[in-house]
Amino acid sequence: xxxxxxxxxxxxxxxxxxxxxxxxxxxxxxxxxxxxxxxxxxxxxxxxxxxxxxxxxxxxxxxxxxxxxxxxxxxxxxxxxxxxxxxxxxxxxxxxxxxxxxxxxxxxxxxxxxxxxxxxxxxxxxxxxxxxxxxxxxxxxxx
Numbered sequence: 001x002x003x004x005x006x007x008x009x010x011x012x013x014x015x016x017x018x019x020x021x022x023x024x025x026x027x028x029x030x031x032x033x034x035x036x037x038x039x040x041x042x043x044x045x046x047x048x049x050x051x052x053x054x055x056x057x058x059x060x061x062x063x064x065x066x067x068x069x070x071x072x073x074x075x076x077x078x079x080x081x082x083x084x085x086x087x088x089x090x091x092x093x094x095x096x097x098x099x100x101x102x103x104x105x106x107x108x109x110x111x112x113x114x115x116x117x118x119x120x121x122x123x124x125x126x127x128x129x130x131x132x133x134x135x136x137x138x139x140x141x142x143x
Contacts, residue, residue, distance in 0.1 A: 024037060
């Protein structure tokens with residue numbers, strides 16, 4: 001059985017959230033960029049981004065290309081092109097801070113590309129994620 005607790009004040013949530021996230025959310029009460037919030041909190045933009053940046057699609061041509069601005073980690077672009085009866089995928093990451101490359105973001109992208117390749121090239125491919133149902137941990141309906 002899971003108890004539900006409704007919070008009436010942000011201070012009540014502070015004990016449940018990471019302290020840095022609470023401070024970032026307070027700073028974002030006014031419109032600010034990650035870079036501006038980072039300067040106010042004496043943090044890197046990447047650290048602020050982790051706590052609340054919303055990605056934006058900055059280029060889209062359905063079926064051909066797409067670019068997403070992830071904030072401080074930069075812009076990720078995918079482009080598909082026909083090549084001798086096959087499809088070529090060009091993947092580019094740009095716009096990041098050269099002095100602080102977003103290695104963690106890159107590793108997630110590379111892992112996703114590897115899984116995509118396995119999906120297309122392995123006849124008996126199975127996803128690495130498995131649905132497991134644990135009694136007592138079923139999703140609760142929202143009110």
